[in-house]
Each structure stands twice: as C-alpha cells, then as structure tokens.
Amino acid sequence: MRTRILGIESSCDETAAAVVVDGREILSSVVSSQLDIHRKYGGVVPELASREHLRQIVPVVREALLLAGLDFRDIDAVGVTQGPGLVGSLLVGITYGKVLATELGKPLVPVNHLEGHVHAVFLEAHLATKAPELPAICLIVSGGHTLLYHVQAAAGSGDGAMRGFQYRRLGGTRDDAAGEAYDKVARLLALGYPGGPIIDQIAGMVAASGANIREKNAPTFGPVKIKGNPYDFSFSGIKTAVLYYIRAHPEFTDEIEARKNALQEGHRKAADLLPLCTPRTLSLISNFQSAVVHDLVTRTLEAAAETGSRTVLVSGGVAANSELRDRFGSQAAANGVSIFFPSRALSTDNAAMIAAAAYPHLLAGDLASPDLNAEPNLRLV
Ligand code: KG4
Ligand code: ZN
Numbered sequence: 014m015r016t017r018i019l020g021i022e023s024s025c026d027e028t029a030a031a032v033v034v035d036g037r038e039i040l041s042s043v044v045s046s047q048l049d050i051h052r053k054y055g056g057v058v059p060e061l062a063s064r065e066h067l068r069q070i071v072p073v074v075r076e077a078l079l080l081a082g083l084d085f086r087d088i089d090a091v092g093v094t095q096g097p098g099l100v101g102s103l104l105v106g107i108t109y110g111k112v113l114a115t116e117l118g119k120p121l122v123p124v125n126h127l128e129g130h131v132h133a134v135f136l137e138a139h140l141a142t143k144a145p146e147l148p149a150i151c152l153i154v155s156g157g158h159t160l161l162y163h164v165q166a167a168a169g170s171g172d173g174a175m176r177g178f179q180y181r182r183l184g185g186t187r188d189d190a191a192g193e194a195y196d197k198v199a200r201l202l203a204l205g206y207p208g209g210p211i212i213d214q215i216a217g218m219v220a221a222s223g224a225n226i227r228e229k230n231a232p233t234f235g236p237v238k239i240k241g242n243p244y245d246f247s248f249s250g251i252k253t254a255v256l257y258y259i260r261a262h263p264e265f266t267d268e269i270e271a272r273k274n275a276l277q278e279g280h281r282k283a284a285d286l287l288p289l290c291t292p293r294t295l296s297l298i299s300n301f302q303s304a305v306v307h308d309l310v311t312r313t314l315e316a317a318a319e320t321g322s323r324t325v326l327v328s329g330g331v332a333a334n335s336e337l338r339d340r341f342g343s344q345a346a347a348n349g350v351s352i353f354f355p356s357r358a359l360s361t362d363n364a365a366m367i368a369a370a371a372y373p374h375l376l377a378g379d380l381a382s383p384d385l386n387a388e389p390n391l392r393l394v
Contacts, residue, residue: 015034015035016034016035016036016089016090016372016375017032017033017034017040017081017083017087017088017089017090018032018033018034018036018088018089018090018091018092018122018368018371018372018375019031019032019074019077019078019088019090019091019092019113019368020032020033020091020092020093020124020364020365020366020367020368020369020371021070021074021091021092021093021094021106021109021110021364021367022093022094022106022126022129022362022363022364022366022367023066023070023094023098023102023103023105023106024094024096024097024098024099024102024103024106024126024362025057025062025098025099025102025156025157025362026046026047026048026050026051026057026062026065026102027044027045027046027047027361027362027363028044028045028047028065028066028069028070028073028105028106029042029043029044029045029073029362029363029364029367030043030070030073030074030076030077030078030364031043031077031363031364031365031367031368032077032078032081032083032088032368033136033365033368033369033372035174035175035372036132036174036175036368036369036370036371036372036373037135037136037139037174037369037372039136039365040080040081040082040083041076041077041078041079041080041081042077042358042359042363042364042365043073043076043077043080043364044073044358044361044362044363044364045069045072045073047061047062047065048206048207050062050065051206052205052206055196055200055206056196056206057099059099059100059101059102060101062099062101062102063099063101063102063104063105066102066105066106067105070105070106070109071109074109074113077364085113085117086117088117088119089119090114090119090120090121090122090371090375091110091113091114091117091119091120091121091122092110092121092122092123092124092367092368092370092371092372092374092375093106093107093109093110093111093121093122093123093124093367093381094106094107094124094125094126094129094367095107095123095124095125095126095381095385095386095387095388095391096125096126096387096388096389096390096391097125097126097127097157097158097388097389097390097391097392098126098157098387098389099389100387100389103387103388103389104387107385107386107387111381111383111385114381120375120380120381121380121381121385122371122374122375122379122380122381123374123379123380123381123385124367124370124371124374125370125391125393126362126367126391127153127158127160127391127392127393128178128180128370128393129366129367129369129370130151130153130155130158130328130329130366131151131153131162131164131178131180131326131328131370132174132366132369132370133328133355133359133360133363133365133366133369134151134326134327134328134353134354134355135173135174135369136355136359136365136366136369137355137356137359138353139174143351145173145324145326145351145353146323146324146351147164147165147166147173147178147324148163148164148165148320148321148322148324149163149164149322149324149325149326150162150163150164150183150313150316150317150320150322150324150325150326151163151164151325151326151327151328152309152313152325152326152327152328152329152332153328153329154190154191154192154309154327154328154329154330154331154332154337155190155191155192155329155330155331155361155362156190156192156193156196156207156209156330156331157190157192157193158185158186158190158329159185159186159190159191159192159246159248159309159331160182160184160185160186160393161182161183161184161185161244161312161313161316162180162181162182162183162393162394163180163181163183163316163320163322164178164179164180164326165178165179165180165181166178166179167179167373174369174372174373175372175373175376176373177370177372177373177374177377180393180394181394182392182393182394183242183244183316183320184242184243184244184245184246184312184316185245185246186245186246186247186248187239187245187246187247188247188248188249189247189248189249189252190248191246191248191305191309191331192207192209192329192330192331193248194248194249194251194252194305195207195208195209195212195305195331196208196209197252198212198251198252198255198301199211199212201252201255201256201259202255202259202269202272202294202297202298203269203270203272203273203276204272204286204298205276205281205286207330209330209331209333209334210333211281211283211286212298212301212302213302213333213334213335213336214283215283215286215287215290215295215298215299216298216299216302216303216336217335217336218283218287218295219295219296219298219299220299220336228291228292228293228295228296230293231292231293231294231296231297231300232254232255232258232297232300233300233304234251234254234300234301234303234304235304236304236307236308236311237250237251237304237308243312243315244312244315244316246308246309246312248305248308251301251304251305255297255301258297265294268289268290268291268294271289272286272289272290275289302334302336303336306334306336306337306340307340309331309337310337310340310341310344313325313327313341314344314345314348314350317348317350318348322350323349323350323351324350324351324352324353325341325345325350325351325352325353326352326353326354327341327352327353327354328354328355328360329360329361330360330361330362332354332355332360333357333360333361338354341354
C-alpha cells in the first residue's frame with residue numbers, strides 16, 4: 014500500500030504544504046513565501062509571520078491536495094513541524110495539523126525541522142542514478158542554522174526513506190548562522206533582504222568579470238579561528254569586520270545612500286544595484302562570500318575525513334549558493350567524497366521534506382500525543 018503523507022511546515026516565514034508518497038515521491042509541494050511582508054523590516058518579524066501563516070495555511074494545504082489530485086480523505090497521515098522555529102509560527106501549523114488529523118481520524122506525526130532538511134537531500138537523490146552512501150556528514154546551513162551532523166541509517170530494514178536516520182551532532186555555530194551573516198552584511202551595505210541571493214549574484218558577476226572590477230585595497234577576511242571544537246562555526250567576526258570597515262571609511266556613505274534609495278523605489282535586482290556599487294564594495298562582497306564559503310567547505314570536509322564518511326549532504330537556504338556548490342563540487346572530488354545538494358526549491362524551507370521525514374516515524378509508531386506543543390528550541394540530538 015502506498016502511504017500518502019500530507020506535510021505541513023510553518024516554522025519561520027514560509028507557509029508550506031506537500032503530499033509525499035512513501036517518504037520519497039513528491040505528488041505536490043506548495044510554498045507561500047512571506048518575503049514581501051518582511052522585506053521592509055530587513056528580517057522576519059515574528060508577529061507578522063504568525064498572522065500571515067494564519068491567512069495562508071488553509072489555501073496552501075488546499076492547493077497541495079489539488080495539485081496532488083487528492084481529497085482530504087485520501088491522506089493516510091499528517092506530518093507537521095514541531096520545532097525548532099518561531100513559537101507563534103509553529104503553533105499555526107501544529108494547531109491546524111492537530112485539528113485536521115483529529116477530524117480525519119488519521120495519525121499526526123511531529124517532525125523536527127532539521128531532520129526535514131536532511132531528508133530534503135534524499136528526496137531527490139533517488140531520481141539520480143547515484144544515491145547517497147551512508148554514513149554521511151550533513152551540513153545544514155540556513156538563516157537560522159549552521160550545523161554539522163554525522164548521519165547513519167537507523168536500525169531496521171528497508172532504505173533510508175523507511176528506516177530514517179541516526180544523528181550525531183558534530184558542531185554548530187556559536188553566534189550567527191551563515192545565512193544570518195549574509196543578511197546582516199547585505200543590510201550594512203544596503204543590498205536588500207534577504208542578503209544571500211543578491212550577494213551570491215553580485216559575487217558571481219565579479220568572478221565572471223575576472224580581475225577587471227576588483228580592487229586591491231578592499232578588505233579581505235582571514236580564516237575563522239575557533240578554540241576548541243573544530244566543527245563549530247562563528248560568523249559574527251566577519252560581519253563585525255565589515256561593519257568596522259564601513260564605519261572607518263566614510264566614502265562608502267554616498268553609495269550606500271544611493272542603494273537605499275534604489276531599494277525604496279523597488280530596484281532590488283543585482284543588475285539594478287551593481288552599477289551603484291564601487292569596485293571596492295564589489296570586492297568586499299566577493300571577499301566576504303569567499304571567506305564564508307571557504308569556512309563552510311573546509312570544516313565540513315575535515316569532518317568527513319575525520320569520521321571516514323565518503324558522502325557529504327548540504328541542505329538549507331544557503332545551500333542554494335553558487336560558489337558553495339562549486340567549491341564543494343571541486344574540493345569534494347579532490348578528496349574522494351561524493352557531494353549531494355537538494356534542488357534550490359528543496360534547499361529552502363518546504364513541506365515535502367517534512368512529509369518525507371514523517372514517514373519513518375509513522376512506520377515506527379512515533380505519533381503525536383494530544384498535548385503536542387511547539388518546541389521553539391527543539392534539537393535534533
Ligand atoms: O532555509 P531558509 O529558507 O530559511 C531559514 O533560515 O530556515 O534560508 C534562508 C537563508 C537566508 O538567510 C538567505 O539569505 C539565505 O538562506 N540564502 C542564501 C542564498 N539563498 C538564500 N545565502 C547565500 N546564497 C544564496 N544563494
Ligand atoms: Zn529551515
């Protein structure tokens with residue numbers, strides 16, 4: 014029998030619903046992003062996020078069912094994100110999931126959002142000829158998280174989608190998440206929100222131009238030094254270095270003002286902002302990205318070497334980054350490690366990964382109790 018799970022995700026600023034069969038075949042995946050609402054505040058505003066989830070949850074779930082060609086009664090179980098995330102946002106999905114599951118008389122499976130990000134990689138990998146070999150190192154890198162896990166198949170029979178995984182936490186950020194650093198640096202430089210995609214595009218344009226638009230005097234960022242656990246991360250130092258550099262150089266003021274005006278007029282694309290950046294700013298952007306990417310790639314591959322893992326999985330919003338994908342691709346090959354990224358759509362928050370992660374828990378009878386509550390600080394291990 015095919016098990017159809019309706020996944021619901023509302024942990025941050027995306028309201029999402031999806032239907033996934035047997036933990037791996039996506040029948041539909043709908044994501045309603047709140048970017049336009051939070052953009053003018055330069056970050057996610059929790060109250061506005063929960064209100065928008067309330068508005069979106071019903072139409073988003075309906076659309077997911079419609080696209081899957083199913084009715085509510087065809088669903089075998091509901092999987093919902095329990096945490097980590099914003100408490101008000103999580104509660105919208107959890108409350109809706111509880112009511113729906115009760116009404117349909119179907120099981121409700123609580124899902125750890127981070128486990129969802131791990132499953133996101135496996136969701137598509139089986140479509141390619143090569144499936145990820147376990148054990149693996151998984152880097153979860155987004156606006157809220159930068160974490161390294163060692164991932165093994167859980168005990169039992171069947172493939173990863175059915176058995177699920179066992180995790181060991183190797184390290185995580187001690188301050189800002191990598192995506193948060195992108196967003197904060199973009200804010201300092203008036204490049205709009207979210208910062209990741211625009212910095213990625215601008216850095217790509219700088220790289221494509223060769224040395225032409227680089228400036229030698231631009232600041233560079235050395236390797237991040239961390240005492241203790243080599244698999245921890247720290248990005249607040251790089252962000253603060255950018256802040257101090259801009260403060261020490263008042264000549265940045267005019268171009269920052271010009272970009273703020275452009276953003277206010279709705280000119281947010283890289284092609285709009287690029288002409289408003291001096292060569293020094295372009296080099297700063299490109300050096301910032303290189304430093305972050307270098308740190309992520311180096312620590313992850315070191316963890317793979319140390320644990321004897323021949324596979325690396327990368328998931329979360331920052332996994333969409335082009336330079337990260339390129340560097341991981343080339344360095345992993347040199348280290349004899351296979352690297353797997355989800356497609357860009359499954360890298361960022363979505364509900365297909367929640368439905369996929371719910372499947373092994375459903376099979377194991379790991380169901381929600383009636384008093385299921387949001388866990389804003391839920392850990393994977
Ligand atoms: O996973 P996600 O959608 O939401 C959570 O934070 O959970 O990730 C969003 C984060 C933002 O910080 C955004 O700036 C970053 O991912 N991001 C990127 C790129 N696309 C999104 N960072 C670097 N390069 C990108 N192409
Ligand atoms: Zn996420």
